[in-house]
Amino acid sequence: MRAAQTAPHLVTLIFSTALAVLSLNMFLPSLARIAEDFGTSYGLVNLSLAGYLGISAVLQLIMGPLSDRFGRRPVLLVSMMIFTLASLGCVLAENIWVFLGFRMLQGMVVAAQVLSRAAIRDMHSASEAASKLGYVTMAMALAPMLGPMLGGALDMLFGWRSGFVLYTLLGLGVLALSWGDWGETNHNRSATFGAQMRSYPELLASRRFWGYSFCLAFSIGGFYAFITGAPLVAAAWFDLNPAQLGLGIGIITGGFMVGNFVTGRLARRVPLITLIIAGRLSAVLGPLVGLSLFLAGQGATLVFFGSAIAVGFGNGLTVANASAGLMSVRPHLAGSASGLSGAIVVALGAVMTTVTGVLVTPSSAPFMVLSIILISSCCALMAALYVRWLDIHEPLEEIA
Structure with a gap:
């Protein structure tokens, strides 16, 4: 597949952002089942949410400057690749600590949300960017509504690991879509990462x-x-x-x-x-x-x-x-x-x-x-x- 040369379409930005939201809440109905399966406390399993939020906050501080220096596309692709592999790791995890480790790595998907917003601003003026962001946010707002229902249904039908199988497949899908459609939008990069951080x-x-x-x-x-x-x-x-x-x-x-x-x-x-x-x-x-x-x-x-x-x-x-x-x-x-x-x-x-x-x-x-x-x-x-x-x-x- 040839790498994209043009700016990403709106649908690519919507799917990327929606996956970042789904990664937070789709598995929430399965927390009790995960605790039971690993024979551990609900409080420890809840770190898969609290720890994930903490990791996401730190990663957002890093992903933005990295994309300002190296470009939106490479940072997005690497992040989606790590998210996909981490999702597969959660599927295969045999103990709670391995699961939590891979769950923290899933936080890399936050780059999709950060970089989608930045790419829209790269391509448009402030007012036009607000209009585009309005449509992206409206569409991705469905994710927190539908995510827990989908996750709960998958848990009931196939077990809690099926939700992370879906994460893996969605990660692959967004990675392929981004590779084919997400052309670079940041054409005003710093010469070095040090120069970027100094600005x-x-x-x-x-x-x-x-x-x-x-x-x-x-x-x-x-x-x-x-x-x-x-x-x-x-x-x-x-x-x-x-x-x-x-x-x-x-x-x-x-x-x-x-x-x-x-x-x-x-x-x-x-x-x-x-x-x-x-x-x-x-x-x-x-x-x-x-x-x-x-x-x-x-x-x-x-x-x-x-x-x-x-x-x-x-x-x-x-x-x-x-x-x-x-x-x-x-x-x-x-x-x-x-x-x-x-x-x-x-x-x-x-x-x-x-x-x-x-x-x-x-x-x-x-x-x-x-x-x-x-x-x-x-x-x-x-x-x-x-x-x-x-x-x-x-x-x-x-x-x-």
Whole structure:
């Protein structure tokens, strides 16, 4: 197969990003079965999730600068090859430590998510990149909705290892697709990796980059708080069965997809920061109204999950636009910006998950969950308003 010479098509970027998301959550229904099969504790097996998130955060810091120096294509292909081999290693693992070792190596797939965003920014202006990212994010949002259902079905039919067989096959498929379609998009590389790393402080010194990054991180942080606290709210307050809970959690993803569709349609005509602020207002208004109704004694299932729709829609208006914005601050460091912001999102997501788990109790569940989401959404709004302030007072730094 001849190596690609042209920029990757949108479908290649969507499949690459979706696989990175699937690698996180498709196997989650099998955690108990994995623990039983290896004769170990659930807590130890849970490292396959917690450790994976930690490794992913570190790798995102590395993959971006590597792709800025050596190009998107070679870093992506090597990462997908390692992911595929690691997935096969998980299939063949005979003890928990071998399994966990290969599971950590699967974290290399995070390069697909980082580099897809960077490649889009390489190919398009900031507004056009936001539009493309909106469509990519909308399509890949199906992965967290469908992944656990698919993983659970495979476990029931063929055992937990079948999920990792599918990872192996998907890895091979994306590797072949990327080899044939993913031409290099980074044509402004540093002469050496040392020179690349010396230019990194340019990014770290940009206040606009940090504004976009914290807006993105707190936006997604609210989602982490919701999916952490929603099961307890459903069980303690509304007596929902797992299927109903799954539908309720899916609602926020549905709102997210609609918001991304709107971004795809409007990003070429409306400034990035305008869409972001509109999204943050929606994400603040939803939990604010929901919390007020619960405090007034009018809380109900539709009130709680309806608040999440507003948050999901707001995130749909925010994520693609903030991602395009932070990668446009220093276009020659787009990969580094994508990786660093991704690490910030994962780190804050871990904090939000932990805080929600500690603070939420059966008696206070809906009040506390909506409060945490509201605080997170307000922090994201303040970050967006800070970027807007920079746009007004430092126009020389405006993105292209």
